[in-house]
Amino acid sequence: MKACSFTLPHDFCKDARKAYTLPARFYTSQDAFNYEADEIFAKSWLCMCHVSEVAKPNQYVTREVLNESILIVRGRDNQLRAFYNVCPHRGHRLIEGSGTCKNVIACPYHAWTFKLDGTMASAPNSENIYDFNLDESCLTPMKVEEYAGFVFINMDPECKTTVEDQLPGLKDAALKARPEMYDLKLAARFVTRTPANWKNIVDNYMECYHCGPSHPDFASSVQVSDYWHKMYKNWSLQWGRAISSDSSFAFEGDSSSFSGFWLWPCTMWNATPVPGMLTAIFEYPLDAETTLQHYDIFFTNEELTQYQKDLIVWYRDVFRPEDLSLVESVQKGLHSRGYRGQGRIMADSTGSGVSEHGIAYFHSLVAQYYTEDKLGKCDK
Numbered sequence: 001m002k003a004c005s006f007t008l009p010h011d012f013c014k015d016a017r018k019a020y021t022l023p024a025r026f027y028t029s030q031d032a033f034n035y036e037a038d039e040i041f042a043k044s045w046l047c048m049c050h051v052s053e054v055a056k057p058n059q060y061v062t063r064e065v066l067n068e069s070i071l072i073v074r075g076r077d078n079q080l081r082a083f084y085n086v087c088p089h090r091g092h093r094l095i096e097g098s099g100t101c102k103n104v105i106a107c108p109y110h111a112w113t114f115k116l117d118g119t120m121a122s123a124p125n126s127e128n129i130y131d132f133n134l135d136e137s138c139l140t141p142m143k144v145e146e147y148a149g150f151v152f153i154n155m156d157p158e159c160k161t162t163v164e165d166q167l168p169g170l171k172d173a174a175l176k177a178r179p180e181m182y183d184l185k186l187a188a189r190f191v192t193r194t195p196a197n198w199k200n201i202v203d204n205y206m207e208c209y210h211c212g213p214s215h216p217d218f219a220s221s222v223q224v225s226d227y228w229h230k231m232y233k234n235w236s237l238q239w240g241r242a243i244s245s246d247s248s249f250a251f252e253g254d255s256s257s258f259s260g261f262w263l264w265p266c267t268m269w270n271a272t273p274v275p276g277m278l279t280a281i282f283e284y285p286l287d288a289e290t291t292l293q294h295y296d297i298f299f300t301n302e303e304l305t306q307y308q309k310d311l312i313v314w315y316r317d318v319f320r321p322e323d324l325s326l327v328e329s330v331q332k333g334l335h336s337r338g339y340r341g342q343g344r345i346m347a348d349s350t351g352s353g354v355s356e357h358g359i360a361y362f363h364s365l366v367a368q369y370y371t372e373d374k375l376g377k378c379d380k
């Protein structure tokens, strides 16, 4: 595996004050991406959607990630399951989109049908086929877990861990910041096929150094002067005091707060200063330089107020495009002959609101996949 030549020391980025970023080739190489697909994405719990999308029997969603389509469906027995969205006959995709499906899913190609527990229901002309065994032709399942109101999948058939094992303490912290995590309703979704490596997008989330220069409206409410970013095991929390602002978050009372959670490897939950509101960024990496993203906005009420509608428009037209153009520009710059290959991580000694120590933590975790020990194992 060529990515095995991308070695990094064990202590890469461990001392944030002296740290430089991951080298540019980690963001542009397809070999590195393929390695991360196998070693990170196919072996980690990945957050796919909010549970409200699959709350009732027969509700399903599909998600595109890596080169896979994944089907998450709630059965008639109320159990949530996840499968590769691929027909065991000749490999056609079984179902598109999301919504409510019938009690069986029919493959569009030759009409093999499957129950929602993944077992085969029927295959046309199978009674005339020598030794055809319905039991052998079920869908390929993967692990699925509901956690803090969200649905996570894990493609590793050997996985013995839970989401809580991967992200210890996250659920309690998220529920503390937003007790309504289980009661959220999807109010808006912005889908982008972003021309940026998944780590570039995480990097952008892991610091509020850019908030002042690049998000003037956001910074008018969330105070970078009273802001901190704390690292936990495989997740982090950015907290900022907020004051009501006409150009971004407006709320009753003197102050509120923003809590932004990053979850390994590439999901973010934001409890905004507006009560009962949460935004979620789902990254679905597709290749080295393309990441499909869902930016979901949730409220607890179904009928939106005019203020909530206006806020969604602000997210769609102002705040979201600001971040998208940042990461797209960075992705191009990483190819420049004039870029020196690594950038200084601007972590200060106090971990202030503008400190970039969150990037150092993220890069130290990625680096653990690129140590000689780890790469030596993957070569065998």
Ligand code: FES
Pocket: 087, 088, 089, 090, 091, 092, 107, 108, 109, 110, 111, 112
């Ligand atoms: S590929 Fe699905 S029925 Fe043939």
Ligand SMILES: [Fe+2]
Pocket: 204, 210, 211, 215, 322, 323
């Ligand atoms: Fe941003």
